[in-house]
Amino acid sequence: MYDYLLHQKIKSALLKFRVGKEEDDLSFYSRLIANASTIKSLYDELYRQHPAAVPQFDLLIETLTSAHKKRKPALKKTDAIKAEKGNWFLSNEITGMSLYVDQFCGNLTNLGEKLDYFDTLGVNFLHLMPLFESPAGESDGGYAVADFRKINPRFGTLDDLIVVQQKMSTAGMYLMTDIVLNHTSRLQEWAMKAKEGDKHYQDYFYMFDDRTMPDIFEQTMPDIFPETAAGNFTYVPECHKWVMTVFHNYQWDLNFSNPAVLVEMLDIVLFYANLGVDVLRIDAPAFIWKEPGTTCQNLPKAHTLLRLLKQCVQVASPGMALLGEAIVAPKEIMQYFGTGNFVAKECDFAYNATQMALQWDALATGDTRVMLAAQHELLKKPYGTSWLTYTRCHDDIGLGYDDYMIQQAGFDPYQHRKFLKDFYSGNTPGSTATGALFSVNPKTQDARISGTLASLCGLEKAIANNNENEISTAINRIIVMQAASFFIGGLPMLFYGDEVGYTNDYSYLSNPAKSYDNRWMHRPIIDWDKNSKAEVEGTIEHRIFSATQQMISLRKKLPVLADYSxxxxxxxxxxxxxxxxxxxxxxxxxxxxxxxxxxxxxxxxxxxxxxxxxxxxxxxxxxxxxxxxxxxxxxxxxxxxxxxxxxxx
The missing domain is CATH 2.60.40.1180 (Golgi alpha-mannosidase II)
Incomplete structure (x- = not known):
């Protein structure tokens, strides 16, 4: 439908940034015109009543146009190639690995020298855990970002990342990085200005003069980390205000009901796209919209916001896919792929956290009935979207599937979950696992599980017992767990170290910045002498590495394993x-x-x-x-x- 005022805004932006008649400019213009009405409709759904709605929408259109002009010719060429393939990310030929650059090899320069290692294994997609500047001692593993455009100096520089991306692109590899939309570090520029009393930037956050509104919010908001960060608000003495801090007191939640926040973060999303990012992992999207009287999770306008971002990305950087890191119940996760007129038009990927947890359930019990009871929900994933499938990631393992699924398999939900927690923390007679409970809720006894794939599969105990039969059994557990996630459909994602069987790394206990968080036990510091044993036949490392190689090779060989739903x-x-x-x-x-x-x-x-x-x-x-x-x-x-x-x- 023709909208004169909207098209005038587009014309103004095109003239301002000198978008002309070159082929890529015409393609951009076509995408913008095709998506403009939808972008405006979604924007109005969120901000129609906001006093700054009109000027901020004008700025949004200019942000899209500017990002297109800044996009390098090589990336525009890649966009066209991906478009010709259609849903390029559904391919059976892509296998990923997630890693912390510093833990893996020190810095980005060293990572560029390790690409042959991934090629040997068969991995051609890297998720580099948070790279951007975050304060030492309160970084939350990099998810408390102090500067969205500056690489943390311990990894290197932005130029170093660009060099790595170019090397990866030449080698036919894909890159995924994180965007932390929900919050910033309290030391980030906007937060510092808010702390100094700048009202403009105070409106970027949920800031209140007294406890009236915080107390209303707290009535319905759960605690995310009840052990280490109880409550959802923190007092800021510098400005005598309370600020929403859902995760940790040093992470200030961004207020997306302010359209200026949306436009600022969209500009950062497109900045990452223009670095050559192929998949952008949106951290904690379930939390990005807040309303009093709710849990402030999975709200309808959070989905509207994600759909708006998706439309904008399609216009300015159509080769970049979006992953929504929503670790929520099976029914909820489907919402992040889009519903109604936006089916398969919200997030391209989601983590199949439910299937991951169900595999751990089956491994502990030797029984697949709970897994089967959940599949009717997971099979609702729409065509054109995909899962990231995995057995282990940087995070804890939650048991987030529904009670009725456990009951349908004939178990009592409370006792069943208690058994799983006891089994993987090594507190059940006969358990082979060496793990630990994370974030225990003292009221409900709810908890999650930490530990490496190998330690949870029994390898740590088997090595300590020097028992070859136990070692072989543990290796078989590792391989069958990886195989189930490799062949079920989606993009399989290894966690670094799992390809050679790293057991728990307890060195984190001597680091005050990490010792309070036992998830660091499954985020090992790589010992490259150990990894080199993957080349020595008969070693534990070789047995796991070669099996992983074979699985990756088989997956690439069999087109039926692409995600065609x-x-x-x-x-x-x-x-x-x-x-x-x-x-x-x-x-x-x-x-x-x-x-x-x-x-x-x-x-x-x-x-x-x-x-x-x-x-x-x-x-x-x-x-x-x-x-x-x-x-x-x-x-x-x-x-x-x-x-x-x-x-x-």
């Missing part, structure tokens, strides 16, 4: 084995994962129920042919093992 769960003929089908047209891959330390038997009937029954199957993992047996004959799956069975006849 082509996942069908199979009938549970054995409650200890999870099975699903990945299918594109006549190409079928039956995947089975044994989560129990016993040989399991799966009735061949399971592969006969989905379409034309196959006669012959080839197991890509075990390199073995099968003739499909009659009913009451069985596929045999070894303890903590898996099969990838392609129908060949």
């Amino acid at each position: 082509n996942l069908t769960w199979l009938s549970p003929y054995n409650i200890h084995v999870a099975g699903f089908l990945r299918q594109v047209e006549d190409n079928r891959l039956f995947c089975f994962f044994n989560f129990k330390n016993e040989v399991m038997y799966v009735d061949w009937q399971v592969v006969k129920e989905k379409g034309n029954p196959p006669v012959m199957l080839y197991d890509h993992w075990n390199k073995k042919d099968y003739i499909v047996g009659r009913d009451k004959e069985y596929l045999i799956v070894e303890p903590y093992s898996f099969c990838l069975l392609e129908a060949v006849k």
